[in-house]
Amino acid sequence: MGIVWLIIIGAAAGFLATRFMNVQTGVVETVLIGMAGAVIGGLVLRFMLAFMGAIGGLVGAVLGAMLLIWAWKAIRDS
Template sequence: MSVVFLIIIGAAAGFLATRLMRIETDIVTTVAIGVVGALIGGLVLRFLLVLTGIAAGFVGAVLGAMLLIWLYQSFIARR
């Protein structure tokens, strides 16, 4: 079941990635790009979570604060 799920998600991710990057590929290449991308993304995400551990919450808080500052500067401070 997980292999079928990986192929379906990979196909969707590959389709979206090829459209965002504006490249034309056949169906097999699109699915392959998506599946390999999902594997790489999953491994990188797991590695980052293991590496950061509790610090991931701190990184998320910093990124959230940066987003809030950007929104404030873009929309409120301009008035």
């Protein structure tokens, strides 16, 4: 069930992050961005806040995915 939950949260986070950052990606890229963002955001939030639960995970995943998109755009455009 953990993998399924990670894919669902990753898809939601990737979708939100790509819309907030105005990036056009395919379904697979969106899910991968969201999953990577979930890992990044989860680590950051665990160290910075004691924020638990599904909403906290989604917020962290979206923030992490947005950070990943920003870094990707910065590297790609340079």
